Amino acid sequence: MPTGVPMGDARQRLFDAADRLLLQGGPSALTSRAVTDEAGTAKGVLHRHFADFDDFLAEFVLDRAHRMDERAAALRESAGGGTVVDNLTETLSALFGSVAVGIVALVTFRDGLRSRLRETWPAGVPVLTDAVEMIADYLAAERELGRLAPDAVPEGLAPMLVGTAHLLFADRTGAPPTREALRNAVASVVGGAMAERPQASGNS
Known part of the structure; x- marks a missing residue:
């Protein structure tokens, strides 16, 4: 995989990042950019694993x-x-x-x-x-x-x-x-x- 991060690990990192953002800022804090930034992954990782x-x-x-x-x-x-x-x-x-x-x-x-x-x-x-x-x-x-x-x-x-x-x-x-x-x-x-x-x- 181009990112070098196994799919399961990438998903969990993104989910945990969404958890933190949701707790800190509520639903409005959840954007694809915010999630990937919080997870410390490249912006394209989320869209490699999910349709949108x-x-x-x-x-x-x-x-x-x-x-x-x-x-x-x-x-x-x-x-x-x-x-x-x-x-x-x-x-x-x-x-x-x-x-x-x-x-x-x-x-x-x-x-x-x-x-x-x-x-x-x-x-x-x-x-x-x-x-x-x-x-x-x-x-x-x-x-x-x-x-x-x-x-x-x-x-x-x-x-x-x-x-x-x-x-x-x-x-x-x-x-x-x-x-x-x-x-x-x-x-x-x-x-x-x-x-x-x-x-x-x-x-x-």
Whole structure:
């Protein structure tokens, strides 16, 4: 290859560069020139690996969405340990403190990117739809363990949690929400679904 950089390495360098730019400057910071400059590669490298810039962005978004698998496994394994509210708070904080909020804005405001994503992602926004599935799976596990009420509906609670967290983190110009604020929001969503503690025998 003319660049001397293996394709996989070049892709990862470009994706990592896009990550940094998105975190630092939001969607408007992502241009092909900015990405190659940040990655320290020649300008033609991006176009050797991708049909155009929207093709690059689509692959970048899908790559970040697929990284949710490890986070999902960790959350699933936390079922039964700690508290439900704390487990969810930590997961949502890590998710929205990362590039997730920027990806949502990126997908929302680039028509060409949305069009490319629809070819392989028929509905929803990558990362957010993964987050909903991840949290629903975790809540289902907690329900099986008896820490959520038997009539709790994970498929309804999960999008409420993701939507609430997204609103809290969406303002990129201000300070991110405190952990206490996020925890209170999580508690307000799942509080009614928690299993009731059995009363002490002497209280009846």
